[in-house]
């Protein structure tokens with residue numbers, strides 16, 4: 632992913648530590664950057680229209696482990712045969728959404744293919760659980776292309792769907808899109824979480840520094856150094872130390 636911040640790297644080692652890309656950027660730049668990333672995350676949630684699926688873009692060399700779920704045994708059989716003919720492995724099958732979730736949790740496949748209309752739990756609700764838990768990407772199968780279904784799928788974090796009856800040639804590109812968009816989404820999500828943590832750390836350390844400066848008449852550097860030393864001595868993060876200082880001060 633690596634879109635870095637539009638600031639130059641400082642020569643001095645950073646109090647924020649590690650080789651993070653936040654550098655010594657002011658908080659507002661980091662906050663703006665996080666907002667931009669969140670906007671990208673939102674965009675990543677947009678479902679492709681079926682016409683966006685590139686035809687015949689076969690790039691997967693590996694055998695994929697796939698779980699399939701459809702309440703119609705004939706469709707399941709057809710899907711399984713098609714996938715196996717393509718060299719993939721159908722590691723689990725389910726006739727309803729609840730069972731599909733159970734199997735997916737157990738087997739952690741490369742991709743889960745879910746019919747939308749299924750008993751117990753429908754494909755969209757099952758997809759929501761599977762993607763929220765970070766188990767696998769999901770490809771939805773639908774006999775319908777109604778807008779409300781597509782909208783629900785989007786909210787569930789599903790990145791690709793196929794309209795039944797599917798053509799064999801559509802299957803691989805659709806799987807490919809489901810997997811690549813899921814990976815992109817997970818990367819973005821962990822990057823945003825990471826940045827938000829860093830920003831919170833920085834805010835806490837700034838506040839704690841201010842408190843120490845006021846209380847002990849320290850210079851900023853000294854106050855910072857004190858937090859840093861305490862962090863090293865106690866093997867607690869700078870954020871934990873800073874939060875402790877803030878808490879103690881507020882009592």
Ligand SMILES: [Mg+2]
Pocket residue numbers: 701702703746747748749
């Ligand atoms: Mg069905």
